[in-house]
Amino acid sequence: MTSWWRERPSADGLGQAALLPLRPKLDAAGVARLEGLALFGEPWEQRRRREPDEDGGEFPQPPAVSPGALAESLARRLAAVLQPPLASWLASSGALDWPHPFPAYQRDGILTLLAREALLLADDMGLGKSVQALAALRILVHQRRAEAALLVVPAGLIAQWRRMARAWAPELRLSAVHGAPADRAWQWRAPAHLYLTSYDTLRADFGEHPSSPPRRRTWDVVLLDEAQRIKNPDAEVSRLCKRLPRRRAWALTGTPLENRLDDLASLLEFLAPWQEGEPPPRPVAGMALLARHAALQLRRKKTDVLPQLPPKQVVEVTLELGPAQRASYERAEREGVAWLRGLGAAAELPHVLELVTRLKQICNFCPATGESAKLADLDDRLETLAAEGHKALVFSQYVDERFGVGALRRALARFRPLAYTGELAPAEREEVLATFARHDDRRALLLSLRAGGHGLNLQQASYVFHFDRWWNPAAERQAEDRAHRLGQQAPVTVYKYLCAATVEERIDAVLRGKQALFDQVVDDVSLDLAGQLTPADLFGLFGLEPPYR
Amino acid sequence: MAIPFRDAAELERLGAAGFLRVRPDGVEGAWRAALFLTNARGEPLDFAYNRIRLPQRFLWRAPDAAAYAARRLAASLFEVCPRAPVLLLALAQETAPALFTRELDLAVPAARLAGAGTPPAAGEDAEDVTDAEEGGGVGALRLLWAGRAPPAEHAARLLLLQLSQRGLLAEPFDRAEAGLVEVYGLLGGAGEGDDDELVAGAPER
Numbered sequence: 001m002t003s004w005w006r007e008r009p010s011a012d013g014l015g016q017a018a019l020l021p022l023r024p025k026l027d028a029a030g031v032a033r034l035e036g037l038a039l040f041g042e043p044w045e046q047r048r049r050r051e052p053d054e055d056g057g058e059f060p061q062p063p064a065v066s067p068g069a070l071a072e073s074l075a076r077r078l079a080a081v082l083q084p085p086l087a088s089w090l091a092s093s094g095a096l097d098w099p100h101p102f103p104a105y106q107r108d109g110i111l112t113l114l115a116r117e118a119l120l121l122a123d124d125m126g127l128g129k130s131v132q133a134l135a136a137l138r139i140l141v142h143q144r145r146a147e148a149a150l151l152v153v154p155a156g157l158i159a160q161w162r163r164m165a166r167a168w169a170p171e172l173r174l175s176a177v178h179g180a181p182a183d184r185a186w187q188w189r190a191p192a193h194l195y196l197t198s199y200d201t202l203r204a205d206f207g208e209h210p211s212s213p214p215r216r217r218t219w220d221v222v223l224l225d226e227a228q229r230i231k232n233p234d235a236e237v238s239r240l241c242k243r244l245p246r247r248r249a250w251a252l253t254g255t256p257l258e259n260r261l262d263d264l265a266s267l268l269e270f271l272a273p274w275q276e277g278e279p280p281p282r283p284v285a286g287m288a289l290l291a292r293h294a295a296l297q298l299r300r301k302k303t304d305v306l307p308q309l310p311p312k313q314v315v316e317v318t319l320e321l322g323p324a325q326r327a328s329y330e331r332a333e334r335e336g337v338a339w340l341r342g343l344g345a346a347a348e349l350p351h352v353l354e355l356v357t358r359l360k361q362i363c364n365f366c367p368a369t370g371e372s373a374k375l376a377d378l379d380d381r382l383e384t385l386a387a388e389g390h391k392a393l394v395f396s397q398y399v400d401e402r403f404g405v406g407a408l409r410r411a412l413a414r415f416r417p418l419a420y421t422g423e424l425a426p427a428e429r430e431e432v433l434a435t436f437a438r439h440d441d442r443r444a445l446l447l448s449l450r451a452g453g454h455g456l457n458l459q460q461a462s463y464v465f466h467f468d469r470w471w472n473p474a475a476e477r478q479a480e481d482r483a484h485r486l487g488q489q490a491p492v493t494v495y496k497y498l499c500a501a502t503v504e505e506r507i508d509a510v511l512r513g514k515q516a517l518f519d520q521v522v523d524d525v526s527l528d529l530a531g532q533l534t535p536a537d538l539f540g541l542f543g544l545e546p547p548y549r
Numbered sequence: 550m551a552i553p554f555r556d557a558a559e560l561e562r563l564g565a566a567g568f569l570r571v572r573p574d575g576v577e578g579a580w581r582a583a584l585f586l587t588n589a590r591g592e593p594l595d596f597a598y599n600r601i602r603l604p605q606r607f608l609w610r611a612p613d614a615a616a617y618a619a620r621r622l623a624a625s626l627f628e629v630c631p632r633a634p635v636l637l638l639a640l641a642q643e644t645a646p647a648l649f650t651r652e653l654d655l656a657v658p659a660a661r662l663a664g665a666g667t668p669p670a671a672g673e674d675a676e677d678v679t680d681a682e683e684g685g686g687v688g689a690l691r692l693l694w695a696g697r698a699p700p701a702e703h704a705a706r707l708l709l710l711q712l713s714q715r716g717l718l719a720e721p722f723d724r725a726e727a728g729l730v731e732v733y734g735l736l737g738g739a740g741e742g743d744d745d746e747l748v749a750g751a752p753e754r
Binding site for chain 2: 029084085092
């Protein structure tokens, strides 16, 4: 390739002719091609063809002494050595684009994850453990220090992790392993940087044969989210997680474990690299346990990093419906759409809104079984928050015993939640508020939106949950401001629930496309989707056209 | 199949920056060189490397020897590099002005990177630039363009802006040095070849 350069004749005339007899020795120039995420110099297509077959076996290794192998080895080393420096990866205008700049404590967390073979990241809830883990994974892949990572998370959080990976590591290919066994077979084999699965799926697919999908490669990183799931050493999922071949072991948990030595011991067995054929990790006990825990844990409390936190941060949590809840939802949607079609020209907006309301209620709780993906997540988070010493507000637009505050109160009984609704007499309301303020053991306050969404001072709580959405920005802000207000000592973390592949997600998507509507100030706290979505939008939620009159 | 980057089209459009290093090889009369190509985000694309040894070193005047070595090495690297850079940079402390102004005829903007305030040589056009420190850059620098500096609408300008904003004007030279150490070791010296002939660079993948 000489189109962009050429050598000029030597200016002094003496140079070239005089020098040739001196026979300079110029080596053969070498070049290594390094671009893209063709990891370690091999394009994905080639690697996929080298996947072991059903009979198992190792990934074939290149021959040890051929010139091609030497060149490949050099290319690998160069690909690692020539990566941008770490500071450049993390800088807001560095080698990678990030959705938001990292506060200092998150940078520290990412750097610690990158530096360690094993880490228990135990930050308080809301400090971005998942973000730190995804950022570290992204950098490891770009640095050629990792090819494939296995992320094991609670089933209900698969959608949430997918969403976060799209935001924080968009170029990394992710294979979500879940669903029917036939689907999972190819999901395990799909070329990807991140394999995302649940504890239940891992248990189902972890076979005794070394070629079973979770075992047939040595994972560069195995990450366990909500790692307290393996606290019981005798539980099958606990034993299986510890037998995953891995070079790095990361565990995320918001549950403080200092006072639960038995739980710690099981977790610490996982926190070490391990390969097939090696002896199982030895249990650690006594003072050695505490010492190892101290060495492996990175924990920051909200109060530790207060100056770095925004006064209020909002987290959208996308959840997958469980089987029974999904079945109920889909049946109700199917029947509702058929009903709307049957109405024909008589179909009006109130009919659509009625269906939307019905489906939103099912997204809260399955009417047949009471199953609730939102409740499962809320329960986990409240357990963590209670252990950390925090208080939470939970808002719902419904008060009834099947879908709203009444159902939540019953389901969360172990937390002894207080309930504040319009059904209470004024004196009763005051008593509820005073109890929530004075008693440290009352960690959760459940509120109906109409009764509790405005005017109350609830600064004792630093976590707010919107159990269901009404997509009215002003109303949601008013509810959040019960906690986020003058006198609040801690940053407020707001969680907004959304069920994947439901009308909730579709409404959210439509409204995001109408960004201006989010900025409107609306006085009325009632559900006013009709004011924010056009008839075409509303009917379009169900694939229908609005009838023309 | 390639795994797509976000804004892959934008990266593609900006092209590659070439960072040329020419270093003594630890043995008198020997040099090693690298042409390190990165994209606008500093991610590595290609790395070409070579070295030269001038026997009877005492017969050469030092500046002539260095200039000859730089020219031959640069030519051999350009020959094997699979893509053309949009922008070519070298370090002023390593390369004489003549490499870009007299020895080589380049169709892409080329500049030597120097400390702030470094006076340009004859045939060079000086331009002050800032290597953003947040991404690890070194702050104020000066570009000594061979001939005229490229105009505002030139593709090299966009690329230069991206690199400077990310603190990636000077840093890639450090990586190029690390790459040379990886290939040749620490000041390992030029290798002895069986062939006394001047060997044209052969691509090695």
